[in-house]
Amino acid sequence: MCVNLNFCFHVIFLTLFDFSWQGKVPFIHAGNHVVSELGPIVQFVRAKGHSLSESLNEQEKAEMKAYMELVNNSLLTAELYILWCDKNVSSLISRPRYGSPFPFPLDTILARQKQREIVRRMKAVGWAEKTREQVHDEVDQSCRALSQRLGNHKYFFGSPTELDALVFGHLYSLLTTDIPGYSIPEIIRNYPNLTNFCKNIDTHFFLQSNTSKV
Amino acid sequence: MEIIRFLRRMGYKPDSHLSAKQEADVVAFSALIEQMLLPALLHTFWVDPQNYVELIRPWYGASMGFPYNLFLPYLNRRKVISRLEFSVGRLPFITIKETEAQIYRNARECLNLLSHQLGKQDYYFGNLPSTLDAVVFAHLAPLLRAPLLGRTLQLHLKALPNLCRHCSRMLDCCFPTLSAEGGSRPEREQMDANLQKLTELVNKESNLIEKMDGNLRANSKSSGQGKSSQQVPPDISTNGPTPTAGH
Numbered sequence: 001m002c003v004n005l006n007f008c009f010h011v012i013f014l015t016l017f018d019f020s021w022q023g024k025v026p027f028i029h030a031g032n033h034v035v036s037e038l039g040p041i042v043q044f045v046r047a048k049g050h051s052l053s054e055s056l057n058e059q060e061k062a063e064m065k066a067y068m069e070l071v072n073n074s075l076l077t078a079e080l081y082i083l084w085c086d087k088n089v090s091s092l093i094s095r096p097r098y099g100s101p102f103p104f105p106l107d108t109i110l111a112r113q114k115q116r117e118i119v120r121r122m123k124a125v126g127w128a129e130k131t132r133e134q135v136h137d138e139v140d141q142s143c144r145a146l147s148q149r150l151g152n153h154k155y156f157f158g159s160p161t162e163l164d165a166l167v168f169g170h171l172y173s174l175l176t177t178d179i180p181g182y183s184i185p186e187i188i189r190n191y192p193n194l195t196n197f198c199k200n201i202d203t204h205f206f207l208q209s210n211t212s213k214v
Numbered sequence: 215m216e217i218i219r220f221l222r223r224m225g226y227k228p229d230s231h232l233s234a235k236q237e238a239d240v241v242a243f244s245a246l247i248e249q250m251l252l253p254a255l256l257h258t259f260w261v262d263p264q265n266y267v268e269l270i271r272p273w274y275g276a277s278m279g280f281p282y283n284l285f286l287p288y289l290n291r292r293k294v295i296s297r298l299e300f301s302v303g304r305l306p307f308i309t310i311k312e313t314e315a316q317i318y319r320n321a322r323e324c325l326n327l328l329s330h331q332l333g334k335q336d337y338y339f340g341n342l343p344s345t346l347d348a349v350v351f352a353h354l355a356p357l358l359r360a361p362l363l364g365r366t367l368q369l370h371l372k373a374l375p376n377l378c379r380h381c382s383r384m385l386d387c388c389f390p391t392l393s394a395e396g397g398s399r400p401e402r403e404q405m406d407a408n409l410q411k412l413t414e415l416v417n418k419e420s421n422l423i424e425k426m427d428g429n430l431r432a433n434s435k436s437s438g439q440g441k442s443s444q445q446v447p448p449d450i451s452t453n454g455p456t457p458t459a460g461h
Binding site: 058065120123124125145146 | 234235237238239241242243245246248249250293296297299300327330331
């Protein structure tokens with residue numbers, strides 16, 4: 001189970017970059033199978049006989065689903081907005097990073113195409129007109145809800161579940177990425193139980209795996 | 215949600231009776247509804263051709279003036295379609311039919327989750343309604359009450375009695391006049407139908423009377439008795455003796 005969760009965390013950590021040809025991250029490449037997005041990955045792993053949320057009752061599973069949708073709805077959308085809809089950030093960070101594996105002129109073309117697609121998506125869900133302060137408010141509201149749900153516990157539901165993996169993936173990326181003009185790490189640091197949660201999981205799952213390689 | 219934030223800043227707190235965990239649950243379940251249920255609602259109302267053409271476009275068109283009713287519903291529909299494209303997957307990796315199937319699968323799962331969460335209680339958190347009750351009601355009431363033609367999701371909702379009762383309870387509690395009107399609407403429709411039938415019958419009768427009147431006048435003119443023709447109409451209604459030609 002430790003290996004399973006570790007595996008999930010490593011996969012979800014790659015949320016900021018899109019290099020799946022099905023268009024969605026995270027993705028795993030297991031043998032001949034390529035599975036993208038968290039939901040299908042969880043089902044794939046469950047079909048192989050491993051699951052993190054077997055011990056939860058129906059109500060807890062419903063709550064877990066609701067919190068996962070909250071994270072996808074606000075944190076993920078905020079990340080996409082900050083990276084691709086902000087002109088400064090997209091020209092300094094996102095487009096160069098996205099196009100870095102490709103030679104010129106493919107890097108510019110693909111990066112611009114990706115940006116157009118994400119801006120269209122933001123317009124469709126109503127985030128294109130949001131200001132920086134509104135985006136900060138959304139992130140703050142989601143972090144407050146997650147912090148209130150976590151309380152003083154180590155994990156959201158007693159033992160590590162997919163929700164812990166998803167929240168860790170997003171919060172760790174937001175805490176460790178310095179984006180000019182946005183103060184997202186400060187917002188998350190206002191909730192010390194969330195930062196402790198990230199530190200615990202980082203030391204427990206990732207430090208162990210690093211030491212085992214050594 | 216902007217309205218809720220604005221009201222909170224003004225000092226109105228609908229969730230003062232909730233614990234911190236319950237307040238977090240409100241936010242989470244609202245996000246769940248927005249992600250999983252709202253796309254299917256938008257599809258049912260704006261993209262399903264039967265519902266859009268027969269119901270939504272006339273409704274919205276009637277409340278907008280000319281010339282807005284010619285293009286604003288169409289623009290809204292296009293906006294909804296573009297939103298639905300990004301809610302599930304992306305062409306060409308996923309076809310339109312698969313997108314629609316996935317949207318409705320998510321909506322059914324969301325309705326089941328909401329029903330399970332409500333259980334046998336009156337409201338989601340105790341005996342007082344909260345923001346979550348309002349959000350659930352706002353999404354489910356149009357689906358439950360609208361006279362839709364394409365009704366798969368509506369039928370699924372009607373099969374969850376606790377959610378239907380929750381909607382009725384919220385309607386009685388917060389919109390008592392609307393709930394009273396809604397109850398007498400079928401009777402009013404029946405009365406309208408009866409009235410229409412009666413009007414048609416009366417029209418047919420009056421047409422028949424005019425024809426007979428015309429025939430008799432023509433007969434009396436041909437016989438050359440102008441004065442007696444004026445007396446004809448009262449005789450027809452009373453079945454009195456009719457004037458015969460040739461006298």
